[in-house]
Amino acid sequence: MENRKKVFVFGIDCFEPSLVFEQWKKDLPNLSKLMEEGAWGRMESTLPPITVPAWTAMMTSKDPGQLGFYGFRNRKSYDYEELYFANGAYVREKTVWQILSRNRMSSVVLGVPQSYPPKPINGIVVGCFLTPDKNSVYTYPEEIAKEIDSIAEGDYIIDVKDFRTDDKSKLLEQIYVMTRRRFAVVRNWVKSKDWDFFMFVEMGVDRIHHGFWRYHDVNHRLYEKGHEFEFAIRDYYIYLDREIGKVLEILPPETTILVVSDHGAQTMDGAVCVNEFFRREGYLRLKEEPKKQQKLKTSGIDWSGTKCWGEGGYYSRIFMNVEGREPQGIIPKADYEKVRDEIKKKLEELGDENGNPIGTKVFKPEEVYREVKNIAPDLIVYFGNLGWRSAGSVGGGSIHTHENDTGPDDANHARFGLFMMKGGGVKPGKRDGVKIYDIAPTILDHFGIPEEKGMIGSKIE
Ligand SMILES: [Zn+2]
Structure with missing residues (x-):
């Protein structure tokens, strides 16, 4: 032994x-x-x-x-x-x-x-x-x-x-x-x-x-x-x-x-309120205007006017609302890639609050994994190449924030x-x-x- x-x-x-x-x-x-x-x-x-x-x-x-x-x-x-x-x-x-x-x-x-x-x-x-x-x-x-x-x-x-x-x-x-x-x-x-x-x-x-x-x-x-x-x-x-x-x-x-x-x-510079961004760009519609900053609940989303929504976290996951896949999907299957590329480009172009580039990276699961089991997000996003986190909440009034919406957190x-x-x-x-x-x-x-x-x-x- x-x-x-x-x-x-x-x-x-x-x-x-x-x-x-x-x-x-x-x-x-x-x-x-x-x-x-x-x-x-x-x-x-x-x-x-x-x-x-x-x-x-x-x-x-x-x-x-x-x-x-x-x-x-x-x-x-x-x-x-x-x-x-x-x-x-x-x-x-x-x-x-x-x-x-x-x-x-x-x-x-x-x-x-x-x-x-x-x-x-x-x-x-x-x-x-x-x-x-x-x-x-x-x-x-x-x-x-x-x-x-x-x-x-x-x-x-x-x-x-x-x-x-x-x-x-x-x-x-x-x-x-x-x-x-x-x-x-x-x-x-x-x-x-x-x-x-x-x-x-x-x-x-x-x-x-x-x-x-x-x-x-x-x-x-x-x-x-x-x-x-x-x-x-x-x-x-x-x-x-x-x-x-x-x-x-x-x-x-x-x-x-x-x-x-x-x-x-690494240092966290701030957070991107990804769903506020989608609302502004016309990709996400809520049933009611939020009265205060709150967690986005899927039950509060008006699916008939929603192409995609996102999750908060150290990175963001974007989910698309696809016809024949989601119960009330509105993106025609044939347009899936086109719309996904459009969302990817918009997210990559989104800068900081002054419009300066932050180097966001957006990934498609099938391009970065050997297999895609279960349900992957449609897009995976590193805001500011992880210098920024993703805030999933809505109703905060702005797209950029320096306070984390789930409690104080300084590092990504x-x-x-x-x-x-x-x-x-x-x-x-x-x-x-x-x-x-x-x-x-x-x-x-x-x-x-x-x-x-x-x-x-x-x-x-
Ligand atoms: Zn860890």
């Missing part, structure tokens, strides 16, 4: 490569050492670079089209119903730990997005932040839930409650408590469980970016030098590096170590996350061109398991 191959993965949601590799490298001794001794570099995320589907894409080596979900919320049918949340129940492709399980290897999987509801494996699964609350069965085996609370040095916290809050001090405190307790569980299980593969995902970095980016980034519109939270993100990175160091100390020496993130972070996701890898014969040094899809084949190769048919990545050499 002594020389059994092991892989340990630190999954750090939203870990931003420029901060780890450049800006704060000297403040992060444990991560810097991993960089010196291993391979490292930026890692291209999924399109869109969103937690769901990114982690599952990483662990299955399949793109969002193959997975059949295009973000957290997806259309279940072409009816005008509200979107559903794609939790683990919708994952059909085999994850790394399921493949290992089939090969009689055991895994500990802690908080990896879309691991709720937990599916049985050879090992332990602890549900991710999609767990509704701890009264749900969120672990496999179920009994392990009790153990978590007893070893977490306080009640185990799956995720902070509301990261889009104005109570920043409380949010900061909650993030630290959550992370401290998660690492306590990790250290305990590294020693007490029998595992070949161990992976956990810490959400704290994502939450602190969204909550505190304005205080950290001198380029943020609301940056204020000397603010009490100016170094909140940096200090948390330093803290995280120490926690990572404490785990590294207790890992068996033959363990191959990976540090990965699902996407990075960036297209590149990061990876580091030490051990398993990987040569040290910087790598370019690594993709999120390369992680699963790399892990399987380490265990001598051929990659699953249809995996789209290749192992990191």
Whole structure:
């Protein structure tokens, strides 16, 4: 058993490569050492670079089209119903730990997005932040839930409650408590469980970016030098590096170590109220003029005058109202491409509030995915190449806003996350061109398991 191959993965949601590799490298001794001794570099995320589907894409080596979900919320049918949340129940492709399980290897999987509801494996699964609350069965085996609370040095916290809050001090405190307790569980299980593969995902970095980016980034519109939270993100990175160091100390020496993130972070310049834009352009008609800014409900849309509508989020999904597809579709099927191209062009041309170009990118699903399963949006939009988010609400009176319509949020996701890898014969040094899809084949190769048919990545050499 002594020389059994092991892989340990630190999954750090939203870990931003420029901060780890450049800006704060000297403040992060444990991560810097991993960089010196291993391979490292930026890692291209999924399109869109969103937690769901990114982690599952990483662990299955399949793109969002193959997975059949295009973000957290997806259309279940072409009816005008509200979107559903794609939790683990919708994952059909085999994850790394399921493949290992089939090969009689055991895994500990802690908080990896879309691991709720937990599916049985050879090992332990602890549900991710999609767990509704701890009264749900969120672990496999179920009994392990009790153990978590007893070893977490306080009640185990799956995720902070509301990261889009104005109570920043409380949010900061909650993030630290959550992370401290998660690492306590990790250290305990590294020693007490029998595992070949161990992976956990810490959400704290994502939450602190969204909550505190304005205080950290001198380029943020609301940056204020000397603010009490100016170094909140940096200090948390330093803290995280120490926690990572404490785990590294207790890992068996033959363990191959990976540090990965699902996407990075960047300043959010503002939000585009995509549905206000569609209303102005005559693409979307409401039954009634909204009296105040409110969420767009499909029940409030006058379909007879609507060609398309959009969803809010870090990126936008545009849905078209097509004859014979949607119940009250008005775009003739034969005109679908023409109208789609017209909408694409209008969105690409929409600048900031002064008309200056912002570099919006618009994608057609069939052009960016290998397959398009389930119901994809008709268009996927990166406003300002993700420098702007999409606000789905209507009635705000303008197309551009600097306040997020779902609560204060300063950061958007960036297209590149990061990876580091030490051990398993990987040569040290910087790598370019690594993709999120390369992680699963790399892990399987380490265990001598051929990659699953249809995996789209290749192992990191
Ligand atoms: Zn994420």
